Amino acid sequence: MGPGAGLVNYLSEAVVWLNDPLNWTNPGGLLDRLSEHLQISFWAVLIGCLVGWPIGIWLGHRGRGGSAVITFANLTLALPTLALLTILPLTPLGFGKPPVVAALAVFAIPPLLSNAYTGVRSVDSEIRDAAKGMGLSGSQVLLRVELPLAVPYLAAGLRTAAVQVVATTTLATFVNGGGLGEIISAGFGLGISVGGNQIVAGGLFVVLLALAVEGVLALVQRLVTPRALRAARRRRPTAATPAG
Amino acid sequence: MSFLSWGPAAAALSGAVPLAAPADDGPGNPWFSWQYVRDNAETLRDALEFHAGLTARAVLLALVVALPLAVLAYWIKPLTGPILALSGVLYTIPSLALLALLAPAVGTTTDTSVLIALVLYALLVLVRNALTGLSQVPDEVRDAATGMGYGRFGRLLRVELPLALPGIMTGLRLATVSTVALVTVGSLIGQGGLGDLILGGFRNNFYKAEIVTGSVLCLALALVLDLLLAGIGRLLTPWARGRAS
Numbered sequence: 001m002g003p004g005a006g007l008v009n010y011l012s013e014a015v016v017w018l019n020d021p022l023n024w025t026n027p028g029g030l031l032d033r034l035s036e037h038l039q040i041s042f043w044a045v046l047i048g049c050l051v052g053w054p055i056g057i058w059l060g061h062r063g064r065g066g067s068a069v070i071t072f073a074n075l076t077l078a079l080p081t082l083a084l085l086t087i088l089p090l091t092p093l094g095f096g097k098p099p100v101v102a103a104l105a106v107f108a109i110p111p112l113l114s115n116a117y118t119g120v121r122s123v124d125s126e127i128r129d130a131a132k133g134m135g136l137s138g139s140q141v142l143l144r145v146e147l148p149l150a151v152p153y154l155a156a157g158l159r160t161a162a163v164q165v166v167a168t169t170t171l172a173t174f175v176n177g178g179g180l181g182e183i184i185s186a187g188f189g190l191g192i193s194v195g196g197n198q199i200v201a202g203g204l205f206v207v208l209l210a211l212a213v214e215g216v217l218a219l220v221q222r223l224v225t226p227r228a229l230r231a232a233r234r235r236r237p238t239a240a241t242p243a244g
Numbered sequence: 245m246s247f248l249s250w251g252p253a254a255a256a257l258s259g260a261v262p263l264a265a266p267a268d269d270g271p272g273n274p275w276f277s278w279q280y281v282r283d284n285a286e287t288l289r290d291a292l293e294f295h296a297g298l299t300a301r302a303v304l305l306a307l308v309v310a311l312p313l314a315v316l317a318y319w320i321k322p323l324t325g326p327i328l329a330l331s332g333v334l335y336t337i338p339s340l341a342l343l344a345l346l347a348p349a350v351g352t353t354t355d356t357s358v359l360i361a362l363v364l365y366a367l368l369v370l371v372r373n374a375l376t377g378l379s380q381v382p383d384e385v386r387d388a389a390t391g392m393g394y395g396r397f398g399r400l401l402r403v404e405l406p407l408a409l410p411g412i413m414t415g416l417r418l419a420t421v422s423t424v425a426l427v428t429v430g431s432l433i434g435q436g437g438l439g440d441l442i443l444g445g446f447r448n449n450f451y452k453a454e455i456v457t458g459s460v461l462c463l464a465l466a467l468v469l470d471l472l473l474a475g476i477g478r479l480l481t482p483w484a485r486g487r488a489s
Contacts, residue, residue, distance in 0.1 A: 078466035083459035167338035203344030
């Protein structure tokens with residue numbers, strides 16, 4: 001097979017692979033791996049929210065810790081996902097899904113935390129003063145004024161974190177952690193000449209999943225953003241980092 | 245206790261594993277061992293060199309492509325939206341999936357497929373930041389440059405690009421740091437530099453010293469390159485020093 005013919009076959013073979021219903025329903029097939037993938041991602045994002053949001057909201061409310069947030073985000077940027085994925089199973093967390101979820105949650109925290117921080121921080125100080133003038137206590141200002149105004153930022157952070165986690169869950173295959181990455185690495189296990197179609201099909205499927213999650217959460221973000229704020233904030237507050 | 249006994253000491257006794265087991269570094273499988281570093285200095289150096297070289301090639305290639313793209317988007321305003329939107333979509337593509345799409349087409353005997361993936365990711369960061377830097381050049385400065393007789397290219401080279409340098413350097417630092425981390429994904433096809441060490445350690449009976457040494461070197465490389473670029477940025481923009489503090 002020449003390189004030209006290879007390129008033509010490249011996509012059509014992947015489509016043929018995706019068209020075989022057995023590749024979907026087999027044990028360890030696409031459906032199995034998809035549900036595994038979504039479960040791992042769900043727990044990682046949930047843990048990320050439970051850790052990142054309270055800390056970010058609290059720091060934003062107190063109005064300090066901004067530089068610590070940035071330092072933490074930069075540190076996780078430099079930390080390879082592969083390092084955490086391989087180190088955590090050797091800690092008391094043990095093997096299996098928990099270390100994978102924990103590793104991915106670590107990378108979900110920075111966008112959630114920094115967006116929560118920015119969201120609360122960027123509430124107009126005049127609004128905050130007015131709330132205080134109306135006799136609201138510190139926690140009432142937080143719950144009734146700052147949090148509702150920060151909801152669009154929280155949604156933006158959720159979108160960034162979720163897309164990133166869904167992308168990174170693919171790497172779980174490096175430590176046999178399951179998910180759609182297993183389809184790709186099983187293809188590499190067969191060798192490129194035999195498993196090439198499976199590799200490309202797996203890659204395509206993961207790309208479509210990531211784009212679907214991005215689309216759904218973009219819609220969610222739009223729904224929870226009050227109309228008046230939509231035009232002002234077209235761009236996402238913080239960009240995602242590529243899954244590494 | 246159970247998995248300590250299948251650690252590298254046991255593996256080395258059986259003679260199956262060529263890597264030196266830490267003989268005098270406590271029982272079983274320590275998190276870090278100088279013995280390992282000494283015995284595998286050459287492997288470590290090779291992996292580090294490969295990692296740094298791949299990072300440098302990817303970032304430089306990306307920079308060469310990104311600057312003209314950013315200038316194009318800056319000059320031709322209708323292109324700005326599509327270029328940024330495309331970068332947003334490309335950013336959501338998982339690195340492993342991108343590698344899976346590239347590797348069968350390009351082959352796995354060289355690091356080309358990893359390089360292409362790295363360039364694509366670095367490109368997006370660089371274009372975004374360069375464009376931000378360029379569009380932050382104040383209108384008055386642009387008008388003054390035009391008034392002094394600068395043409396489009398002269399203004400770009402002498403006024404706009406120098407003023408956009410802080411933005412470009414920020415992008416360069418972000419791209420470099422994330423590329424160092426991203427190279428490890430290349431270990432899927434054995435082209436991951438220090439990532440090959442990390443994954444190799446995991447597959448080699450969970451050899452903790454190898455995993456941790458690879459990870460630490462990765463972090464150190466990112467830190468060193470980041471500081472280096474920060475220093476270069478300071479040298480290139482002497483006028484920004486007073487304002488920074």
